[in-house]
Amino acid sequence: MSEQVSWVPEGLDTGMPSxxxxxDYLLGGGHNFAADRMLGEKFLRAQPxxxxxxxxxxxxxxxxxxxxxxxxxxQFLDLGSGIPTVGNVHEIAQKADPxxxxxxVDFEEVAVAHSQLILEGDPRAEIVQEDMTxxxxxxxxxxxxxxxxxxxxxxVLTVGVFHFVPxxxxxxxxxxxxxxxxxxxxxxxxxxxxxDLQPEEMAGIVEVMKKSQNPMFxxxxxxxxxxxxxxxxxxxxxxxxxxxxxxxxxxxxPDKAGIYAAVGxxx
Amino acid sequence: MELPExxxxxxxxxxxxxxxxxxxxEIEQALLESLRxxxxxxxxxxxxxxxxxxxxPDSLSATIELLSPTFELPVLARLSSAYAQAMRMDAFDQxxxxxxxxxxxKQRVERTLKVSQARFQEVFASSALGIAITDFDGRxxxxxxxxxxxxxxxxxxxxxxxxxxxxxxxxxRTALASSYRQVRAGHVDRFRDQRKLIRxxxxxxxxxxxxxxxxxxxxxxxxxxTMVEDISELHLLQRNLDHQLLHDSLTGLxxxxxxxxxxxxxxxxxxxxxxxxxxxxxxxxxxxxxHDTGDKLLKIVANRLGxxxxxxxxxxxxxxxxxxAMMTISDNVxxxxxxxxxxxxxxxxxxxxxIALSASIGVVDRPPAFATAAELMRCANAALRQAKARGxxxxxxxxxxxxxxxxxxxxxxxxxxxAWEHGEIEIVYAPxxxxxxxxxxxxxxxxxxxxxxxxxTMALADSTxxxxxxGRWLLREACAQAARWVEEFGxxxxxxxxxxxxxxxxxxxxxxxxxxxxxxxxxPPERLRVxxxxxxxLAGDDNAAVLHDSGIVTALDGFHGGHDELAVLxxxxxxxxxxxxxxxxxxxxxxxxxxxxIATVHSFGVxxxxxxxxxxxxxxxxxxxxxxxxxxxxxxxxxAEVTELLTTAPSPPPEAS
Numbered sequence: 001m002s003e004q005v006s007w008v009p010e011g012l013d014t015g016m017p018s019x020x021x022x023x024d025y026l027l028g029g030g031h032n033f034a035a036d037r038m039l040g041e042k043f044l045r046a047q048p049x050x051x052x053x054x055x056x057x058x059x060x061x062x063x064x065x066x067x068x069x070x071x072x073x074x075q076f077l078d079l080g081s082g083i084p085t086v087g088n089v090h091e092i093a094q095k096a097d098p099x100x101x102x103x104x105v106d107f108e109e110v111a112v113a114h115s116q117l118i119l120e121g122d123p124r125a126e127i128v129q130e131d132m133t134x135x136x137x138x139x140x141x142x143x144x145x146x147x148x149x150x151x152x153x154x155x156v157l158t159v160g161v162f163h164f165v166p167x168x169x170x171x172x173x174x175x176x177x178x179x180x181x182x183x184x185x186x187x188x189x190x191x192x193x194x195x196d197l198q199p200e201e202m203a204g205i206v207e208v209m210k211k212s213q214n215p216m217f218x219x220x221x222x223x224x225x226x227x228x229x230x231x232x233x234x235x236x237x238x239x240x241x242x243x244x245x246x247x248x249x250x251x252x253x254p255d256k257a258g259i260y261a262a263v264g265x266x267x
Numbered sequence: 268m269e270l271p272e273x274x275x276x277x278x279x280x281x282x283x284x285x286x287x288x289x290x291x292x293e294i295e296q297a298l299l300e301s302l303r304x305x306x307x308x309x310x311x312x313x314x315x316x317x318x319x320x321x322x323x324p325d326s327l328s329a330t331i332e333l334l335s336p337t338f339e340l341p342v343l344a345r346l347s348s349a350y351a352q353a354m355r356m357d358a359f360d361q362x363x364x365x366x367x368x369x370x371x372x373k374q375r376v377e378r379t380l381k382v383s384q385a386r387f388q389e390v391f392a393s394s395a396l397g398i399a400i401t402d403f404d405g406r407x408x409x410x411x412x413x414x415x416x417x418x419x420x421x422x423x424x425x426x427x428x429x430x431x432x433x434x435x436x437x438x439x440r441t442a443l444a445s446s447y448r449q450v451r452a453g454h455v456d457r458f459r460d461q462r463k464l465i466r467x468x469x470x471x472x473x474x475x476x477x478x479x480x481x482x483x484x485x486x487x488x489x490x491x492x493t494m495v496e497d498i499s500e501l502h503l504l505q506r507n508l509d510h511q512l513l514h515d516s517l518t519g520l521x522x523x524x525x526x527x528x529x530x531x532x533x534x535x536x537x538x539x540x541x542x543x544x545x546x547x548x549x550x551x552x553x554x555x556x557x558h559d560t561g562d563k564l565l566k567i568v569a570n571r572l573g574x575x576x577x578x579x580x581x582x583x584x585x586x587x588x589x590x591x592a593m594m595t596i597s598d599n600v601x602x603x604x605x606x607x608x609x610x611x612x613x614x615x616x617x618x619x620x621x622i623a624l625s626a627s628i629g630v631v632d633r634p635p636a637f638a639t640a641a642e643l644m645r646c647a648n649a650a651l652r653q654a655k656a657r658g659x660x661x662x663x664x665x666x667x668x669x670x671x672x673x674x675x676x677x678x679x680x681x682x683x684x685x686a687w688e689h690g691e692i693e694i695v696y697a698p699x700x701x702x703x704x705x706x707x708x709x710x711x712x713x714x715x716x717x718x719x720x721x722x723x724t725m726a727l728a729d730s731t732x733x734x735x736x737x738g739r740w741l742l743r744e745a746c747a748q749a750a751r752w753v754e755e756f757g758x759x760x761x762x763x764x765x766x767x768x769x770x771x772x773x774x775x776x777x778x779x780x781x782x783x784x785x786x787x788x789x790x791p792p793e794r795l796r797v798x799x800x801x802x803x804x805l806a807g808d809d810n811a812a813v814l815h816d817s818g819i820v821t822a823l824d825g826f827h828g829g830h831d832e833l834a835v836l837x838x839x840x841x842x843x844x845x846x847x848x849x850x851x852x853x854x855x856x857x858x859x860x861x862x863x864x865i866a867t868v869h870s871f872g873v874x875x876x877x878x879x880x881x882x883x884x885x886x887x888x889x890x891x892x893x894x895x896x897x898x899x900x901x902x903x904x905x906x907a908e909v910t911e912l913l914t915t916a917p918s919p920p921p922e923a924s
Contacts (some may be wrong), residue, residue, distance in 0.1 A: 021365075028285055028322045030361030051323060055286035062288055083365075086320045087288025109376065114368035247291050251279065 019164060019214035020082035020111045026054035029085045031114065039212060046204030053258040056241040057191055058087055060261045061159045063245055064189035065092045067234075067263060069100070073155040073187060075148050076102045077178075079132040080161030083111050084118040089157060090125035100124065101147040105138050107131045132161065133169045135177030153185040153266075160259065162227070163193040163216045172227050179230045184266050188231055191261040193218040197240060198258060205258075224260050231264025238262040268337060274299035280333050281316075285323030294319070305334075309342050313349035317357050327351075397474075397495035400481065403451060405430050405444075408490060417474065417497045419466035431493060436463040436471065447491060450480055461498070473499045515585040517562060518569030523644075526584035526592055530640040533582075538597040542607065543629040543647035544572075547659040549589035556620055563617045565589070568624065571610040579603070591626075592647065597633050604628055604662045627654040628662035680727050683716075687737060692716040692724070694744055695903035699764060699876070702890040702897060709762030709796065710909065711898055712745035725768040738771035743784045748906050750790040756913050764796045766824050766845075772803035778813045798822040798845055804835050815840045822876065828864045836871040843874040843895070850877075850885035851892065862892040869893065 021036035022043065028051070032040075044050050065076065074097060078089045081104035093100035104115055104127040115127035128141040142148055156178050165171045175188070195202040195218040202218050209216040219227075224238050236243060240254035244261040278295045281287065287294050297319060301312040316326070327350055331343055391398055397414025399407050410426035418434050420426060432440050432447075439462045446458040457479035464472040474495050481490040513525040521529065533539050546568065553561035565585070572591055576583035581595040595603060611624040629650030634643050646665045654663035686692055696710035713721035714728075714737065728734035742765055752760035771777060785792055797814055801823040804811050811821045826832055826844035836844070851858040865875045877889050880897035889897060904912065 028320070028324070028326075030358040031365040033365075052283070055323070058286040058288070086286055092288065109372035110365070110368050113372035113375070114365060116371070117364060117368055251283065 017212055018108055018110070019209075019212065020106070020108055022212075023054060023160070024083045024085045026051050027058060027085050029083070031083045031085065039208070042208045043205060046208050047198070047201040047258060049198075049201070049256045049258065050205075052252065052256070053241070056252060056257055057160045057259055057261075058085075060191055060241050060244055060259075061089070061157065061189070062087055062092050063247065064157065064159070064261075064263050065089055065155065066096065067245060068155040068187045068189070069093060069096045071187070071265075072185075073153055074100050075152065076100070076155040076157060077138075077142055077148065078102060078104045078157045078159075079138070079178075080158060080164070081106050081111070081115065081127070082108075082161075084115050088118070090119070090122060094122075094124065098124075102126075103128060103142045103145050103147050105130055105132050105142070132158070133165055133174055135174055135181070139178070139181050150181060151183060153187070154182040156182065156186065156188045159189055159191045161192070162190065163218055164214050166215070166217050172229060175227050176229060179266055182266060186266045187234075188228070188264045188266070189261075190224070190227070190263070191241065191259050192224065193258055194220060194224070194260045196221055196260070197255055202258065219260075221260065224262065228262065228264045230266060232267045234263045234265055270302045271299060273333070273337060274302055277302070277330065277333050280329040281321045281326055284325040284329050285321050287319050287321055289319070305338060305346070306342055309346035310349040313346050314353050316350060317353035322354060322357070397497070399426065399431050399493045399495070401431050401491045401493065403491070405432050405447070407431055414495055417466075417472060417495055418464060419468050419470070434464050436465055439463060447478060450478055450491065451488065453480075453488075456480075464495075472497060515569075518566055518585050520569050520573065520591070521582070521584035523584065523586040523592075526582065526586055526594070527640040527644065529582050529584075530594055530643060533594065533596075534634075534638065534640060534643070538633045540595050540597050540600060540603070540633065541631040541643055541647045542593040542595070542603065543586075543631075543644070543651045544591040544593070544607065544626040545628075545651050545655060546589040546591075547625045547627060552622060556618070560617050560620065564615070564622060564624070567615060567617070568611065571613065572607070575606060575610045579606075586644075590651075592644070600630055600632050600664065604630070608660060625660040627651060627657075627659065629654055629665065630662060631665040679719075683727055683733055686716060687733065687740075692737070693905065694741060694748070695905055696745075696761070696909050697898055697903035698761070698901050699896055699898050700886070700900050702886060702894055707761060708896055709764050710749075711764040711766060711903075712741060712748075713766070713903055714741060715903065721766070729768055729770055734768045734770045735774060738768055738774075739780055741765065742767075742780060743788070746784040746788040746790045746795065749794055750788040752910070752913065753790065753794060755910075759913060760794070761909070762794055762796060763790070764798060764822075766798040767800060769800040769802050772800040772810060773806065773808045774810075777810050778817060781814060781819060782817065792818050793820070796820045796822060796842070798824040798843075801825045801832060801835075801844070804839050805831060811839045811841060824878075833867060833871075836868065836873050841873055843876050844868055845876040845878050845898075847878045850880065850888040853888065853891075858892060865893040 017033075017035040017039035021032040022040050024030075025032040025036050025040040026043070040050075047053070068076070074093075076089050076093060081089070089104070090100070090102040093102060102125040104119075104125070106112055106115065106127065107129060109129075112127055112129045119125045119127060124147065126145045126147055128138070128145060130138045130141050132138055143150065148154060158175075162171060165174065179186075179188070193202060193205065193216060206216050206218065221238060228238075236245070238260050239262070240257040241259050241261045242250045242252040242257055243254050244263070274295050277298045278291060281298070282291070282294065289297070297315065301315055305312050316322075316330070321330075327347060331347065334346075335343060391409075391411050394411060394413055397411060397417045399410040399414055401407050407426045407429055410423040410431075412423045415421060415423050415425055418426070432443055435443055443460070443462065446460065449455050450458060457477055459475065459477045461473065461475055464474050466472055475498055476493055476495045478491055478493040480488045481492050483489050513522060514520065515522045530539070530541070546564075549561065549564075552564055568591065569583075569585060572583045572593065575581070576593060579595055579598070581593050583591065583593045586592045593607070607628065608625060611626055613624075615622045615624050629647045629652070631643055631647045631650065634646070638646075650663045650665040654661040657663070683692075693715045695713050695715045697713055698710055699708040700706070701708050714724040715721070716724050719727070725734060725738075728737045745763055745765055749760065749763035767777070774780070781795075781797060784790070785795065797819055799811050799814075799821055802825065804823060811823070814821050820842045821840075822843040822845055823832075823835075823839075823841050824845045826846045828846070832844075848861075851861045868875045874895040875893065876896040876898065877894050878898045880886050880889060880899045883900070886897050886900060
């Protein structure tokens with residue numbers, strides 16, 4: 001018998017801010033609570049450009065999904081998908097091809113419940129409640145949905161989430177496990193905060209998030225490169241968000257983008 | 268400014284204030300339509316902006332700034348207020364949605380909680396352990412029925428509110444209370460103990476108990492949980508049963524199964540030596556002094572071997588009636604064998620009888636790592652058989668080659684019944700030649716299986732208990748074949764000779780079998796010669812005499828020329844003796860002896876035949892000293908071949924040439 005009664009999950013407390021709802025708030029969404037908005041304000045003080053960064057990150061997600069669609073990908077595994085907000089993967093993908101399938105993965109209760117609400121009535125998209133840093137469990141649950149065919153290339157998305165994975169969780173082993181589960185020709189879209197751009201603001205963000213449920217771990221260019229083992233980076237490699245295959249002329253300042261983005265192809 | 272250009276600029280302004288999940292062209296198109304619509308219906312433009320997610324904090328101001336030179340203020344004012352309204356409605360919708368999500372998540376958690384509680388209840392109720400949850404004053408908050416049963420109450424509910432510690436023996440209470448305090452204070456996670464409970468009927472019960480802390484959701488300790496295992500009665504009995512399954516009840520040593528698992532366990536990691544002991548002449552003790560004495564003796568042996576094993580850090584077991592086994596980590600085999608014999612040789616008195624103890628020992632030393640325990644024990648057993656064959660107090664080391672030979676033989680013996688059933692064992696016919704006339708006297712029916720000779724096949728059959736049925740079959744089949752030849756070829760048909768194995772020669776049904784074979788096949792009795800194994804007449808069996816009285820000519824096979832054999836010839840009416848011996852060399856003094864022997868045999872009126880004579884030279888040697896007939900000059904033929912020969916050959920049948 002367990003000595004500690006631990007079946008009440010943490011994180012259901014709406015008084016505790018969550019990164020997923022913070023992101024929603026920064027994107028101008030309404031799926032958030034007072035505590036999330038308070039954290040959002042602190043975040044904005046540390047990084048005044050945060051709303052733009054959120055927008056750029058979301059836009060990168062869209063471009064990455066469409067890029068993969070152009071390259072034949074029709075099934076996606078979105079790790080750490082968070083609160084469904086503006087422009088979700090299944091919306092983007094299914095607009096391009098209604099047959100596209102998406103499995104979302106998130107661990108946070110409210111994000112999962114919310115995703116289920118949004119996905120009700122869509123037979124080609126589902127959310128599984130798993131910790132994305134536990135690839136075995138995630139892949140098992142993803143297989144059980146029956147939506148993904150792991151003999152065909154898969155688009156794996158980890159957009160704006162890996163900065164929540166601490167070094168001790170062995171991020172490269174996590175990505176390697178996902179890489180090993182998908183066939184050649186699969187893609188990985190990746191974005192995460194870096195201290196290479198605006199180090200002072202980044203330090204401020206780390207400080208703000210330290211006290212939240214989701215402390216952050218920015219990574220340098222070379223650290224990000226190290227995560228792409230077994231993947232071949234597609235052009236233009238690892239770049240600040242707005243420089244990754246911009247649509248038309250880019251007008252955003254890459255130096256203030258805060259986040260590196262990259263897409264790799266499994267070779 | 269033209270509307271398309273304005274739409275493009277608006278698009279740029281908006282996309283830097285909010286994330287709109289559309290391509291630029293799509294956004295531009297939507298905005299162009301909005302611009303055209305704006306003067307008439309600023310409200311629908313506002314709704315469209317919100318539904319596009321152009322809802323960043325600066326989205327509206329950027330819009331107003333961009334559109335103010337082109338559009339009238341009242342239009343922009345209506346746009347602004349409609350935008351604010353749409354934003355409010357959108358926010359409400361989203362808040363509503365997130366609240367539904369929260370409620371759902373909570374419901375799911377509560378459901379999980381209920382399932383967890385149900386599981387806990389199930390464990391609590393069905394556990395074979397007594398479980399009590401007590402508050403920090405030691406009172407039972409909840410207890411299961413198993414615990415009630417252990418302390419002699421009806422149900423778990425009867426324990427509620429009572430002090431758990433009061434059920435323990437008074438002497439144990441202070442120590443127990445202290446242990447609980449240690450857990451409560453966090454000095455230890457849990458304690459385990461063995462204590463005496465006093466049941467309601469004052470009977471003491473020995474229990475194992477383990478106690479630990481229960482904590483609430485915040486990790487604060489709230490209760491103690493105590494698990495209680497009844498280790499008296501049934502539990503002890505169970506343990507005893509487990510012991511019995513692995514141990515020999517008489518001596519208390521490990522039994523064969525347990526020993527095998529111990530060997531298996533050691534085998535992988537260490538080089539071992541296995542000793543398989545068989546007590547010498549134990550059956551004499553058992554039969555002569557009684558089983559009680561025998562049992563006592565076995566206990567003494569077990570004791571001594573146990574002591575020796577303890578000294579040598581070896582494993583010992585009783586693996587059969589009077590058989591023991593010992594496994595050592597490889598050591599000096601000779602000295603260990605000595606130690607075993609010395610231990611057994613200590614003066615032994617059982618019920619006033621002085622008994623000399625010794626053992627035969629089969630040894631397997633440092634077997635290859637891939638051997639299994641079962642193989643090892645079989646090898647040790649084989650070595651023990653060898654040792655026993657040499658006499659008492661002997662030991663033998665397992666010889667893998669010898670074992671392979673025996674195993675080959677056993678494997679062959681094991682496959683014999685199947686081979687017979689499938690018709691793989693054939694009958695062939697070897698001609699008997701008269702040495703004087705060179706005529707074929709008849710044909711000996713013989714077994715033929717694979718490359719095995721008749722005698723090897725018969726010996727194998729003897730070792731499997733098949734010799735009787737096979738012998739009868741041989742007799743009957745050969746008679747039937749001979750009868751067919753008589754019918755077809757008349758006098759030219761060969762006389763049938765049948766050589767019987769040792770067992771069949773002594774079989775009390777033999778005479779009946781022979782008669783039945785003749786009756787059923789219609790073979791005239793004078794056409795049959797039966798060669799009995801000479802051991803049967805030596806043993807005093809009267810089959811030869813009875814057959815003779817029945818009019819059947821007999822011979823004795825396996826003649827060596829011994830005195831006893833010659834004596835038999837004087838009494839038993841046989842026509843011939845058959846021997847197997849190398850042809851005596853003309854220059855050898857043996858030649859004269861053999862000549863004299865043959866003369867003696869002849870003097871009894873008995874003919875002298877030799878089997879396994881394969882060359883004319885040898886045949887000539889035998890002829891020159893007086894032998895009458897030989898077998899083996901021509902290879903044995905199948906029945907069909909004999910028939911063919913008889914058909915094609917003009918009379919008489921072929922002679923040896």
